[in-house]
Amino acid sequence: MQRKHLGDMPCPIAQSLELVGEWWSILILRDAFRGLGKFDEFQRSLGVSPTILTRRLKSLVTHGILYKHAYSTRPLRFEYLLTERGEAFFPVMLTLLQWGNQSLAAGDVTVEPISRQHGMPVTPVLVDDSTHEALTHLNVAIAVGANAIHRQDPLQGTKNHYETHPNKESL
Amino acid sequence: MQRKHLGDMPCPIAQSLELVGEWWSILILRDAFRGLGKFDEFQRSLGVSPTILTRRLKSLVTHGILYKHAYSTRPLRFEYLLTERGEAFFPVMLTLLQWGNQSLAAGDVTVEPISRQHGMPVTPVLVDDSTHEALTHLNVAIAVGANAIHRQDPLQGTKNHYETHPNKESL
Numbered sequence: 345m346q347r348k349h350l351g352d353m354p355c356p357i358a359q360s361l362e363l364v365g366e367w368w369s370i371l372i373l374r375d376a377f378r379g380l381g382k383f384d385e386f387q388r389s390l391g392v393s394p395t396i397l398t399r400r401l402k403s404l405v406t407h408g409i410l411y412k413h414a415y416s417t418r419p420l421r422f423e424y425l426l427t428e429r430g431e432a433f434f435p436v437m438l439t440l441l442q443w444g445n446q447s448l449a450a451g452d453v454t455v456e457p458i459s460r461q462h463g464m465p466v467t468p469v470l471v472d473d474s475t476h477e478a479l480t481h482l483n484v485a486i487a488v489g490a491n492a493i494h495r496q497d498p499l500q501g502t503k504n505h506y507e508t509h510p511n512k513e514s515l
Numbered sequence: 516m517q518r519k520h521l522g523d524m525p526c527p528i529a530q531s532l533e534l535v536g537e538w539w540s541i542l543i544l545r546d547a548f549r550g551l552g553k554f555d556e557f558q559r560s561l562g563v564s565p566t567i568l569t570r571r572l573k574s575l576v577t578h579g580i581l582y583k584h585a586y587s588t589r590p591l592r593f594e595y596l597l598t599e600r601g602e603a604f605f606p607v608m609l610t611l612l613q614w615g616n617q618s619l620a621a622g623d624v625t626v627e628p629i630s631r632q633h634g635m636p637v638t639p640v641l642v643d644d645s646t647h648e649a650l651t652h653l654n655v656a657i658a659v660g661a662n663a664i665h666r667q668d669p670l671q672g673t674k675n676h677y678e679t680h681p682n683k684e685s686l
Contacts, residue, residue, distance in 0.1 A: 355545070356612055356624075356625075356626055357612050358542060359615050360612070361541060362538075366537075367529075370532060371528065377652055377657055378657060426652075429618065433614055434650075434655075435610040435639075436611050437657065438650060439610045440528050442606070443606070443607055444534075446603055447534075454527075455527055456657075458656050458657075460653070460656050466643040468643065468644070470610070471639070472639065473640045479637060479639055480605060483630060483631050484629065484637055485628070486549060486609070486626065487549075487627065
């Protein structure tokens, strides 16, 4: 494959992508959030080859996103559970789900986020924790922060978001 | 490659992954949100081969996530801009960024979401639009919704989240 090793890029988006590895890993995490944990359960849900599944599970464990838990000792049997870091991936999953659903007509939405308390659909919206303002591309920039001033440019290519963004003047 | 065509799975998470294609596409979108639009700009930022970049840009245009805009007619030159659907991907990008940053010490955070208005970092949190309650894996399930009752199981493998989730009783 010709791509660079994304983990070498200091941008945390690139690093996150490297951590979760590939599509299968995200679908494994989706199923882990649904309560699946056993090898056979993942395989049945995903229809993926045992080789690929083994590799992806191992990678998720190595990166501290899943951990192995022995649910039986005789015979020794493991299940894969979410670590704290794995659980923290939930917002990515929800926003991805919502983006997928936005392309569908209301009646075609078959998978949705549902409150565990009352069983009704919830509508995820991303807000700023302190101002509660909804965050969109119009009011938020993904930018090189103050901590980056004395570092190599983590986004590789432009020195500063504000120097190059065409919308700068209009915002 | 052995994987199934993810777009065949009715789950919108799987479909979203198919739409954005692969890692490069997400990094192209990251750069589009930073205001990059020209082929050369993407190439310089990502260090990706022209062949792969051409293929990924074409795929993003085909899927209605980017569109081509002629910024010069003599010579004819295009830039790639975000469509409405592309702009709607922003929350995925922000949650992915935040997940990456959570693994880093505070001083190591070099890329962060910043308010365009006042230039200060914002802290994205995912809440329910109506109750404003923060949404986590503890209070939200990704589940087969009411619309799915008469359909094929969109998550392929379990009929209903609540029948199989081990935390069901405790929530």
